Amino acid sequence: MSTLAIATAQEVFDLLRDDLTAIERELERDAVSSVTAITEIAEYLRAGGGKRIRPSLLLLAARSLGYTGHGMIRLGAVVELVHTATLVHDDIIDGADTRRGRPSANTTWGNEKCVLAGDWLYMQAFRIALEERNFKVLDLLIGLTQQMVEGELLQIQTLGRAVNEAEYYELIYRKTACLFSTSMQLGATLAQGTPEQEEALANYGRSVGLAFQIVDDVLDLTATEEVLGKPVASDLREGKTTLPVIHALEHGTASERESILWVLEDGGFRRTPREQIQEILHRNGSVDYAMVAADRHAEQARESLVDLEDSEFKRALLWVLDFVVARDK
Amino acid sequence: MSTLAIATAQEVFDLLRDDLTAIERELERDAVSSVTAITEIAEYLRAGGGKRIRPSLLLLAARSLGYTGHGMIRLGAVVELVHTATLVHDDIIDGADTRRGRPSANTTWGNEKCVLAGDWLYMQAFRIALEERNFKVLDLLIGLTQQMVEGELLQIQTLGRAVNEAEYYELIYRKTACLFSTSMQLGATLAQGTPEQEEALANYGRSVGLAFQIVDDVLDLTATEEVLGKPVASDLREGKTTLPVIHALEHGTASERESILWVLEDGGFRRTPREQIQEILHRNGSVDYAMVAADRHAEQARESLVDLEDSEFKRALLWVLDFVVARDK
Numbered sequence: 044m045s046t047l048a049i050a051t052a053q054e055v056f057d058l059l060r061d062d063l064t065a066i067e068r069e070l071e072r073d074a075v076s077s078v079t080a081i082t083e084i085a086e087y088l089r090a091g092g093g094k095r096i097r098p099s100l101l102l103l104a105a106r107s108l109g110y111t112g113h114g115m116i117r118l119g120a121v122v123e124l125v126h127t128a129t130l131v132h133d134d135i136i137d138g139a140d141t142r143r144g145r146p147s148a149n150t151t152w153g154n155e156k157c158v159l160a161g162d163w164l165y166m167q168a169f170r171i172a173l174e175e176r177n178f179k180v181l182d183l184l185i186g187l188t189q190q191m192v193e194g195e196l197l198q199i200q201t202l203g204r205a206v207n208e209a210e211y212y213e214l215i216y217r218k219t220a221c222l223f224s225t226s227m228q229l230g231a232t233l234a235q236g237t238p239e240q241e242e243a244l245a246n247y248g249r250s251v252g253l254a255f256q257i258v259d260d261v262l263d264l265t266a267t268e269e270v271l272g273k274p275v276a277s278d279l280r281e282g283k284t285t286l287p288v289i290h291a292l293e294h295g296t297a298s299e300r301e302s303i304l305w306v307l308e309d310g311g312f313r314r315t316p317r318e319q320i321q322e323i324l325h326r327n328g329s330v331d332y333a334m335v336a337a338d339r340h341a342e343q344a345r346e347s348l349v350d351l352e353d354s355e356f357k358r359a360l361l362w363v364l365d366f367v368v369a370r371d372k
Numbered sequence: 373m374s375t376l377a378i379a380t381a382q383e384v385f386d387l388l389r390d391d392l393t394a395i396e397r398e399l400e401r402d403a404v405s406s407v408t409a410i411t412e413i414a415e416y417l418r419a420g421g422g423k424r425i426r427p428s429l430l431l432l433a434a435r436s437l438g439y440t441g442h443g444m445i446r447l448g449a450v451v452e453l454v455h456t457a458t459l460v461h462d463d464i465i466d467g468a469d470t471r472r473g474r475p476s477a478n479t480t481w482g483n484e485k486c487v488l489a490g491d492w493l494y495m496q497a498f499r500i501a502l503e504e505r506n507f508k509v510l511d512l513l514i515g516l517t518q519q520m521v522e523g524e525l526l527q528i529q530t531l532g533r534a535v536n537e538a539e540y541y542e543l544i545y546r547k548t549a550c551l552f553s554t555s556m557q558l559g560a561t562l563a564q565g566t567p568e569q570e571e572a573l574a575n576y577g578r579s580v581g582l583a584f585q586i587v588d589d590v591l592d593l594t595a596t597e598e599v600l601g602k603p604v605a606s607d608l609r610e611g612k613t614t615l616p617v618i619h620a621l622e623h624g625t626a627s628e629r630e631s632i633l634w635v636l637e638d639g640g641f642r643r644t645p646r647e648q649i650q651e652i653l654h655r656n657g658s659v660d661y662a663m664v665a666a667d668r669h670a671e672q673a674r675e676s677l678v679d680l681e682d683s684e685f686k687r688a689l690l691w692v693l694d695f696v697v698a699r700d701k
Contacts, residue, residue, distance in 0.1 A: 188491075
């Protein structure tokens with residue numbers, strides 16, 4: 044590994060500043076429909092921001108293999124549009140009130156219009172991707188979006204019952220890691236990387252995506268309501284068992300297990316207060332267990348990059364790993 | 373025109389029997405997902421049938437230009453999948469209870485799963501279309517689906533207020549004629565027709581689609597509840613003003629106009645009984661006016677085919693026109 048490690052988010056941002064600015068401009072253009080309501084919703088979602096993690100990964104993958112063309116701007120916008128489309132439909136399905144600290148689109152425009160706005164965003168993503176005139180890009184995107192949609196349906200089917208670790212990993216792969224991985228693979232495809240390079244970068248994306256989602260799920264159980272913008276243990280209340288909870292269910296006492304299952308059964312903390320869940324997780328070392336798993340996936344991501352030629356872009360990809368597991372919100 | 377006119381639906385069906393059977397097999401294969409609930413919903417929708425009008429148009433367009441390849445089977449399935457995807461999302465939006473005489477998918481599986489099943493069907497359509505490895509096919513399909521989704525949103529925006537004729541035509545173009553037209557154009561594209569042939573067949577599809585939807589809208593106001601499978605004038609009750617109603621609003625007395633607007637306002641027949649609506653339309657010749665418009669579009673469709681070489685497929689396309697305007701359900 045290089046001694047010139049990238050140390051701050053600012054350095055990564057500086058590295059990608061011009062590309063990310065270009066992607067924002069592309070996203071502004073892409074949010075325009077001939078139908079006003081769609082433009083309003085698309086523009087509301089775009090202006091809501093987000094960390095643009097997926098476009099950033101795509102840029103780093105493409106640039107780490109020496110690519111400098113316009114395709115990465117276009118496809119960077121595409122992966123963000125796909126992400127946004129999934130959020131719009133997921134928020135309808137979850138009946139979510141807020142998203143990124145603002146009213147969710149379905150709260151403002153209603154479910155009917157948001158079903159259609161989500162459809163439109165998926166199609167807009169395919170439309171922009173189609174401009175690249177690259178069948179492989181389209182194959183990757185269609186495969187990706189079907190896996191994500193199927194994953195959300197699997198999620199609905201498991202709500203309210205305790206899943207096992209294999210099911211959990213399947214769900215977070217489809218929810219998060221799949222898009223991270225495809226973003227990396229699209230970058231590698233644009234750069235016409237070797238099959239080995241493409242696989243390595245896709246593996247990086249998959250592993251960092253798993254680590255990212257595990258940390259997200261841990262934060263839901265450990266962070267303060269102020270940081271989360273929603274009450275602690277919301278996932279459990281919504282019927283979703285995440286890695287720390289799965290660990291506690293497998294290693295806790297019969298009584299601890301029962302207390303956790305009550306939350307799933309009640310969809311609330313009537314019989315088991317939130318604090319008691321946190322105590323059970325603490326007693327069983329369940330949060331540590333999940334963080335060790337996140338570290339392990341981050342380490343796998345690091346190992347995926349071992350044959351990648353050194354560059355500031357590779358160093359940024361390595362920095363992302365530290366950021367993902369160390370973040371506190 | 374040929375003297376060997378095709379006279380019956382059976383003759384058209386015989387002509388396309390093998391192709392339509394192949395499309396059914398393709399649709400059976402396409403209804404399979406790795407997630408059980410999606411397969412269940414997709415299979416339920418497929419088994420529900422439908423007239424397969426759009427695939428038939430695509431086949432007739434392709435074959436009328438001498439095409440015999442497998443692409444028309446694949447894309448025949450694609451246009452039916454797109455049609456099905458729009459119905460699934462439209463039924464959620466309209467809160468529809470039934471579809472083709474059976475419980476609608478949203479009634480059986482719930483809105484949440486059906487949002488995702490609709491997404492999946494759109495993507496499955498694109499996935500199958502992508503196998504054709506033809507960018508123009510993909511451009512046409514993306515343009516089409518965005519127009520249809522935008523159309524449904526325009527429809528929502530106009531619900532409950534009287535639209536004018538121009539708005540009505542815009543809505544039925546996006547709802548029906550656009551997919552008819554694209555089906556024809558896809559057939560012509562497969563057959564590598566000249567730009568003139570492609571335009572002629574696309575125009576045929578557009579005109580026959582407008583005629584088809586006008587007749588559909590007339591039947592909603594004139595057919596019996598037994599034939600419709602739903603009460604007469606359901607469109608008006610749902611806030612949709614169709615061509616006969618628009619004519620009556622423009623040509624009726626102030627009192628007749630008021631009576632129609634009450635239905636839109638109330639979303640029901642509290643102040644104006646259904647029979648009174650039918651009487652108003654009758655008095656103003658509004659149904660005849662709409663049927664003349666349908667005939668005019670059918671005639672335009674016929675004229676679009678004037679330069680198309682004679683064949684049994686061309687004769688079938690001409691037969692379709694008589695069928696569309698003469699049908700009573």
